[in-house]
Amino acid sequence: MATTYYNDLQKLYVAYFNRPADTKGLAYYEGVLEATKGDAKALATTMAAISADFSTSAEYKAAYANMSNADIVNAIYQNIFGRPAEDAGKKYWADLLDSKTITIDNVVTQVAAGAQGSDLTAFTNKVNASLAFTTALGETNSYSGAKANAEAKTFLSGVTDNASYANATDPVMLATTVAKVNLAGTPFTLQSALSNKAAADTAYTNFLDGLDGKVDGKFNTGTDKVGTDQAARDIAEASVATNVTTKMTALDDQISGTSYASASAGVRAALLADQQAANAAAVTKAQGDLTIANNKLAAVAGLNDAIAAQKTADANVKSTAATAASAATDVQLKLAAYNVLNKTAIANPAAGVYTVDGLIVNDKDKGLMLATGVTEDTNKGVTALLNSLIAEKAADTAAKNAVTTAGTAKATVDLLDLSTAAKADMAEIASKMKLAEGTIATAAQIEAQQKGLDAAAVSAKAVSDAYPTAANLKATADAQTAASDFKALVTKLYADDNADPVNANPLIKAQADATTSLTTAQKAVTDLSTALSDLAKANMTATQLEAVKTQVTAANGVFDANKLGMPVTLDADHKAEVASAGSDIYVAGTTSASIMNFGLLGSDSLYINSKNTYSKLITTTDITKGDPAALEAFLTTNADGNAVITLEQKAYGSNSGTDLVTITLTGVTDVTKVHLNNGIITVS
Incomplete structure (x- = not known):
């Protein structure tokens, strides 16, 4: 059977009767619409005729008997949107109906077509819930009569926003609803009563069984049979309530102030809103602080580049150290292999030693090479050992160079982001170097200045040694003092800058602190959201449990209602x-x-x-x-x-x-x- 017009037809059932379509009615009207073969004009005419047919049906007349037009309009709004009509809208449509300017099918069509915002959401959800209901209903003919319709209307009346739609169409809840509708619409026979009871009992058992994520006839540990063991069923039911309590406690931990768990619904809403607002404000503040910290870092020319270079250098230190360690291990393996092949017991060279007496030497021009007379033919495995030692030496050299580079990179960062104590030292150094006020000297500039002063002191001493006049001796002493004082000042600079490692780089620390605060604030938002979601899931499970238990109670109640003993x-x-x-x-x-x-x-x-x-x-x-x-x-x-x-x-x-x-x-x-x-x- 085609389903092309199911959605449009469900809209009519929702608007007129506040219930999902029954399978027979839906199939019948679908066939009528399919007969138009998609002709737009014929389709519109046929849909209008179906709507008019609804408005003259026995169900419509029974539902709206003795109602004024204003009350009918209000009921239509309630059906479509889950809310009463606003006064202006109710009067507008009621006046048109009173004057017979339009008929009720026009009202239904136009009110539904004008839905927007939360009204459109509610109508869409009701129609989609109706589609889900009819699909779950299948081919059963038990959805008929006032009692079955009442159950279906209760189901649909509860659907408005997305949360209520999700709850109503949850597989367990939907199956329970369909079972209740079937039970209400099935005339009593012992056969049907027993079938309904069996279905209800199975749904209840399977629900408890599935609490651990799988329906396998076992509960949690895999040893308790929920199908036959009432004690295990009781444990399963208790776990649902315990889970709600656990999730509520977890949420309580996310909300400061009065206990959320023990508060009333109204107070809970206020506490939650306050906490969400506080969390959002904390994120906003942390983002602002991070922006300020980033801007201050960016304001120092070259600092961000220097930080990036330091990170790269530090990463290279780790990488080259790992390579060096791997190379050293390889030397041990190659030496062990050599010893086995040649029946020797040569010990592994000490760290930093790449020669092996009598086998591998270090030529000042050619580097590591085999000793005279040593070949692969005379010493099996010696070539592999040589190559491994060459690789180890290269790796060690790269690792040392990486450490040196990382040290230089750190010094560059430190000089661009000085601690409070070191700033005064830098100002004096810049003054000694005759740099513009406020200028921060680079490590290269400081090194060049020190070399220049040292060279000047050596030159002055050479002159005074050759011509030990009073003036030359004084010039030598002054040059040596200048070199010594500058060196002492540089030493003090680095000492002051690293005296408090935590605050050595205040701009970087401010950025790190702001980043940590932002991460913490964002985590609070995520944790609260997760706790809310977990509690919602736990509550949903509890609601589902009550639904399947209600299904069992209803199925059992039929026997008592018909004065029969319980099976x-x-x-x-x-x-x-x-x-x-x-x-x-x-x-x-x-x-x-x-x-x-x-x-x-x-x-x-x-x-x-x-x-x-x-x-x-x-x-x-x-x-x-x-x-x-x-x-x-x-x-x-x-x-x-x-x-x-x-x-x-x-x-x-x-x-x-x-x-x-x-x-x-x-x-x-x-x-x-x-x-x-x-x-x-x-x-x-």
Whole structure:
């Protein structure tokens, strides 16, 4: 069946009746629209006719009987948007209806077409929820009648915003809704009541079973059988409530002030809003502080580039050190291999030593090479050892150079981002170097200045040594003092700048602190969001549990409403039952059992068709004579003459004598009085 116009048709069902379409009605009107073969004019005319048809239907007349036009308009708004009509809109449409300027189908069409904002969201969600409902409903015909419609309307009335839509269409919640609708729309028969109870019990059990993420007949540890163990079911139910408490406590930790967990709903909303606002403000402040810190860093010419160069240099130190370590290991391996090949015991060279006595020498011009007379033929593996030592030396040299480069890079950063104590030292150094006030000397400039002063001192001493006049001796002393004082000042500069490593680079520290604050603030936002999501999921699970329990209660309530006893499943706890004088109901399980006085004192029933396979009861004295490939139910008698119902649990069960469940009807000796009808065994 095509579904091209399902969405448009669901809109009409929502607007007029506040319920999803039933499968029959939807299929019928879909066929009517499909008959237009997509012709735009015919399609519009047909859709308008369907809308008018809705407005004259018996369901419409029953729903809006004795209502004023204003009340009808209000109901349409409530159906479409989940809210009453605003006074102006209600009056506008009601006046048009009162004057017979338009008909109700025009109102429905135009009000729906004009939806926007939250109204459009609500209408869209209601239509999509209706589509999900009808799809989940399948081909069942039980969605009909006032009771079923009432359940469907309750479902749709709860859908407005995205959160309520997600809750309503959650697979568990949707399945529960469909089950409630089916139950409400199904006329009572023992067969339907038992089927509904079986479905409800299965949904409940599977839900508990699936709490650990998989439906496998086990709960949490993989040892508790939730299908048969009520204690395990109780544990599973308790875990749902515990999870809500745990998630609530976790959220409570994210919200300062009065306890969120113990507050009322109104106070919770206020506390949450306050915390979210505080978190947002903290992020904004941290972002502002980081921007300021970044701007201050950028204002120092070359500082960002120097920081990047230092990071690269530091990374290179790690990389070259790792390469050097790997090269040293390789030397050990090659030396071990050499010793095995040549039956020697040469020890690994000490760190920084790349020669091996008698094997590998260090030529001042050619570098590492094999000693005279040593070849691969005379010393197996020596070439590999030589190459490994050459690689180690190169790696060690690269590692040392990397350390030197990293030191220079750090010095460059330090000079561009001085501590408070070092700034005064730099001002004096810049003055000694005759740099413009406020200028920060580079490491290269300082080094050049020191070399110049040292050279001047050496030159002056040479002159005074040759011509030891008073003037020359004084000039030598002054030059040496200048060189010494400058060196001392530079030493003090670096000492002051590194005296407090945490504050050695104030601009960089401010940036790091701002970055940390921003990360912390953003984490608070994320943690709160995660805690809210986790609590919502926990609450959703609790809601789902209540839904499936409600489904079970409703399915069980049918028996009481029809003055019937609650069905008893024949399991390990109910293997020997005694029928009462009332109408007892038993359900065959996977355990063999006996029922005394079945059908003898009251109108008792035994439901065997839970697998929808046993369509007839085969009376026989030899159950192995049945159809081997089919699942069958047999009626025999035991040695005491009592009727015995034998149910195969799998094909070929009666032939192999395994996978059989027997139910002995103690006291029933006339098998001609045992009947199977619609999966239910009774005794006439």
